[in-house]
Amino acid sequence: MIGYGFMGAAHSQGWRVAPRFFDLPADPELALVVGRHAEAVAAAAAKWGWAESGTDWRAALERDDIDVIDIVTPGDSHAEIAIAALEAGKHVLCEKPLANTVAEAEAMADAAARAAQRGVYAMVGFTYRRVPAATFARDLVAAGRIGTVNQVRASYRQDWLVDPGVPLAWRLRKELAGSGALGDIGAHAIDLAQFITGQRLGSVSGTLETVIAERPLPADTAPGEAATLGGSAGSGTGRVTVDDVAIFAGRFETGVLGSFEATRFATGRKNALRVEVSGTEGAIAFDLEDLNALEFYDRTAPADRQGFTRILVTEPQHPYISAWWPAGHMLGYEHGFSHQVVDFVTGVATGVQPTPSFADGLQVQRVLDAVERSAAHESIWTPVG
């Protein structure tokens, strides 16, 4: 595993726990975690149970006893690591977003396509697909339970930037983060909407908004760096160069219209990824803040008994559930990372491309790019890729 931030903890938990509940075709070992700071990465290795730690990710690629590279670094380093790993014959699991730019993502998708021909696979980590209620939503749509899709709504809302005292962290700087709410959480809304509907966005009309333009510099900002961050002179602040809010309309290739929103300013919404899909025969509504349930509306039921059914997605018949606890016993955020391990290891071990592939990740990147281009041109409708 390359990287050891918040995502490192989540991925570690996935690798550790998945084999204890699922029968995997291969048995993962937590061999090595790599990071820049030797001491910190050693501490992470100890805490999360990795056998070794190191500071040179290229060295990892040379080891024969390592088959999989799991990339959880910030987006600006994904391309270099992933491409090198694939070329070294390692299977790659890479956190989303695939990259910070479309060009990087294209190079990664190309490398993945070449590697796949040699039986080496790459996958991008949109784990919310693997929340059982989300997977089940996809299953219902694919099985025709809501008929033909008429309309889609997807949003991902948080509120951690409402406080103007939140400092100018790397996530608020375009050169490091690529974009703001759009790429960080909007990407999840896009992926999930596409996953559940089985349809891809073809064009978008979008608006980006930075609500708070300047923020305090982090305490450890070097004086030289401060000068480059564009804040009002002497204010101790720097300019926010990414979006706080992204709103866009999207048209799927099928013609279906969707509305999308990603925001870090929705006061009181902590992790509200919601997708609602309306069809000719029914509808589904998913909410990550209520992740053990799926709302399902069946238009084919008798008129006086129609309504949204709150399905507790904890029955053994539901995706992934039979490996866990009895009905009615809740799963949490991290279980998606175990499911990701299950699907990734199964794909790799059985020679079947796991999804979402890098090509899928690239396509999301192109949607993000189209939103940015639309926003830069008065929200005019803009084709994806």
Place this chain on the structure above:
Amino acid sequence: MIGYGFMGAAHSQGWRVAPRFFDLPADPELALVVGRHAEAVAAAAAKWGWAESGTDWRAALERDDIDVIDIVTPGDSHAEIAIAALEAGKHVLCEKPLANTVAEAEAMADAAARAAQRGVYAMVGFTYRRVPAATFARDLVAAGRIGTVNQVRASYRQDWLVDPGVPLAWRLRKELAGSGALGDIGAHAIDLAQFITGQRLGSVSGTLETVIAERPLPADTAPGEAATLGGSAGSGTGRVTVDDVAIFAGRFETGVLGSFEATRFATGRKNALRVEVSGTEGAIAFDLEDLNALEFYDRTAPADRQGFTRILVTEPQHPYISAWWPAGHMLGYEHGFSHQVVDFVTGVATGVQPTPSFADGLQVQRVLDAVERSAAHESIWTPVG
């Protein structure tokens, strides 16, 4: 009252009930209801308790014993009736939308402004402002309980057009209805968002969508008329010329960004008018399908006790409630029409312009128009009026 459709029933109930619960400065009498078909309007008068019925609305304007004209006809006749009534010195209550075109609405607003100088008042019927939870939301925002507004979401979702068998009624023909979901229900979302925030939209970027392009002609369509309705030859269908779905981003004059949606294709949503306003100190969320409650988030509460509070807006301290039942006893859809009567009669009787005025109605009309213009130009940002 001119007109006697569904809105006639609702207005009649408002006029009948309001004086029984509220102390009004004047005592309304249900004098006369006017409609095109003598027999049908007489039946309506009998059913709803109006003293007389008639077929000539101009005759009503000449009667000295009539002080108020309540207009509940379709939008294409509002301007003519309202302007004539105001010129005849009658106070006017006019259902929304104010008119089908901006030009008509401007003429009406002008007439209302002139009349107001003579102490004759006009008001447009956005009754959802008068659902106590919505009024209370406005009060909380106005009192600063959510601080400065950062972001707005408003949507009005229904599903009655999902069935392709729904015939091509007047509401689906632009020449009669002006627009589709946009004007019919989107207008409510716009008005309510502006009302609660106390802010006006300055520009928009919008998309309109007709999901089902052709629908069966109503059974009573004359052969000659059928030919003009543009359906596929011999199909017994006609073209839908209004939007089924309207999605738009809006920027308030303050710079605040909002997302808006109006749809008749949200399967399972029957009357889901929702407005969420996110501020620096809190948030409010209103849902017409849960109209006795308001969700309120207080960011100034201790961090471990923050959350959306479901306030049952049925306490005597809440707007309009003390006239009705004890705490915990629910109100319904129609109560807004009683509150409208209270506010209209109070304004008229005390010589204070009741709101929303025709100028307010015109401004909503201009927003609708801007959305249509934006939609016609690839969703480019378009200033309101």
Place this chain on the structure above:
Amino acid sequence: MIGYGFMGAAHSQGWRVAPRFFDLPADPELALVVGRHAEAVAAAAAKWGWAESGTDWRAALERDDIDVIDIVTPGDSHAEIAIAALEAGKHVLCEKPLANTVAEAEAMADAAARAAQRGVYAMVGFTYRRVPAATFARDLVAAGRIGTVNQVRASYRQDWLVDPGVPLAWRLRKELAGSGALGDIGAHAIDLAQFITGQRLGSVSGTLETVIAERPLPADTAPGEAATLGGSAGSGTGRVTVDDVAIFAGRFETGVLGSFEATRFATGRKNALRVEVSGTEGAIAFDLEDLNALEFYDRTAPADRQGFTRILVTEPQHPYISAWWPAGHMLGYEHGFSHQVVDFVTGVATGVQPTPSFADGLQVQRVLDAVERSAAHESIWTPVG
């Protein structure tokens, strides 16, 4: 109408509104309202639109132009008025509880049985049966949609007595009110559970609790009366002689077990009448604080799609709804009183005994009495009646 308190307002609204929405076989006129204080009752008549007011209810019984007596006085006067009215050949609608004692209720039921033989009908006002979602719950159970009933839960919770400053009103004195939470709101829970299941309670095991034993005397308490109210000497308080909380288990005649609770100390619950019925094939859950919806669980659905469906009971197929507004437009508390008028007038005019009859009211009274007897004997199981 005899009486003009809070219930007088609700009944007046029912009489006034029902004929405007429903086609009734007879046309009710609001002829006369009777109360003790001439001035107050005259004001009530004016406010609620009754033609006349008076202070002598016996005089009303002698009037040929009066066919129906509607009794909304406190429970201790029900028996005398109702029996006299029935004997005078008047149809009687009597607010619940039928009476304060079983003996009175028996006399009333006897009088009603005799009158019914002459085509004169009596009905008791458990209006919550006529909330459409409650009626629909009964319909679903009766149609076998939840199979055979296995278990019942019913509770009615309010919180208006949590404040120790609430004075010793008549509702807190056994000699006037009969009982406390038990009779006032527990009676509704009992009636509704029996109505929805179509089963009657046969025995109970109950506990009564007075949480706050002494309360301030009302400001207008006469000095002589104060002395009789049993408070601590010189404290300005009196003893609460009714229950604040009633909890009981009940066994229906079918053997089904139910749990019941009535309380005025459930902080935050304003009007929470809830009934849940669990059956072999499904379940229903009703909540008066969410009165436009019914939760329905269908155990015959595929295992992965089971869940509680929130049915918005506002469709034209639902009980009483087609007379009102389009789907998704909410009804409120008072609509049950219109439905009561519809059912009462229809029964009376067509010669069919309307329900709940006085015999039904007597049976509820017997359940209340059995709970009190059980509570007085360490909660030992006690047969009803």
Place this chain on the structure above:
Amino acid sequence: MIGYGFMGAAHSQGWRVAPRFFDLPADPELALVVGRHAEAVAAAAAKWGWAESGTDWRAALERDDIDVIDIVTPGDSHAEIAIAALEAGKHVLCEKPLANTVAEAEAMADAAARAAQRGVYAMVGFTYRRVPAATFARDLVAAGRIGTVNQVRASYRQDWLVDPGVPLAWRLRKELAGSGALGDIGAHAIDLAQFITGQRLGSVSGTLETVIAERPLPADTAPGEAATLGGSAGSGTGRVTVDDVAIFAGRFETGVLGSFEATRFATGRKNALRVEVSGTEGAIAFDLEDLNALEFYDRTAPADRQGFTRILVTEPQHPYISAWWPAGHMLGYEHGFSHQVVDFVTGVATGVQPTPSFADGLQVQRVLDAVERSAAHESIWTPVG
């Protein structure tokens, strides 16, 4: 760990995961799992990551490298193992219920008291106390946020016995399970209500009910055993000898009244452990089916802003949360087992008695026993212990 059923999986997960997120004063190793069937327990050890497996729990007590015995066997073996382990100087974590009888539980509590004097600790596993929202509820009550408790409601409802085809498993036989819903899930409701309020039940009035009296024998029932199970002759069924439903009123030692229910027949309720505590200043409501949230009502808020606040208990300020994920990222059922490990290891390593102690477990057992005695005597009020 002795035993390896469903609870073995949950405890294993707790032992495995806790040290990866929390800083523990001692580092647990998964040394040995013991069970009756060598092959099955070896498979469990392999799956869950225990170093060794064995079939002789007494041998484990003799090993110096084992400090802790974790008992997850059925209740009828708890006493023997736990007492022996404590006498062998091993710290003991024992699943609930502490034992099947009060006598056994007393012996265990005695042994634990003796061991504690030697610095050897025992704890019983009511893990739902350690769901963060439940712990936080206790904290709010202890901090006085709801004032003085007036009333309590606790219920635990499931529906897995609605199907009459569910066979006569050990949980339905009194000689093996001790009791039915009462001890299995009612014990949780009792413990949680006592934990949150900080009060103990002093007396109860209860009713037990077996809804389905006979069930099919399990396929592997030996012919000899079948004859002892009391079913109708030749039917292939046996008698259910435990309760399906338990309803009881309980009075806390403070005088506060509570209502309790445990049922396996609440159709549609999968794991609905709910506790609501009503106080003079507020209320809390917890629901295990919505375990990341706590409902809190603050009666000290302004009258027009009171309501139940849905607190998402995922903030770093909330109990246990800072060790896990960012705000808004949900936890699941199993996290309580990690928290249990944290609290147990911390207590043991620092020489502080962890709670709930065996004495606490004994007290719950006494409540269960009192309910059974009350139920056997027509529900008469019965003192605990």
